[in-house]
Amino acid sequence: MRGIFFLLVGLSTTTFAYSHDAPSGWKYPNSCCSNFDCRHVNQTAVSERPQGYIINATGEVLPYSDRRVRISPDGEYHWCSAAGEDRGRTICLFVPARAY
Numbered sequence: 001m002r003g004i005f006f007l008l009v010g011l012s013t014t015t016f017a018y019s020h021d022a023p024s025g026w027k028y029p030n031s032c033c034s035n036f037d038c039r040h041v042n043q044t045a046v047s048e049r050p051q052g053y054i055i056n057a058t059g060e061v062l063p064y065s066d067r068r069v070r071i072s073p074d075g076e077y078h079w080c081s082a083a084g085e086d087r088g089r090t091i092c093l094f095v096p097a098r099a100y
Helices: 002-017
Strands: 038-041 046-049 052-055 060-062 069-071 077-081 090-095
Touching: 052 090, 060 090
Parallel strands: 069 090
Antiparallel strands: 038 077, 046 052, 052 060, 077 090
């Protein structure tokens, strides 16, 4: 009986520990997402300028070296903003790997 209890507690903790999935199936990291903060965005939602990535909806600038900028596992743009709001502050930005 005790084993079943710990199994159920472990499963419930695991269920809440993971963030939701990107459309292509990879999981947004907990550090970026609270199950609703992240979403796939069209490449036109983000601009690249010499100073970094620009979130077009907010005008926010994320320098290329910003720790919030991460390589996208599926090569698409994904934006995680506070409360998932279209005008929210950026938590993470997943970008396609750059080719040099």
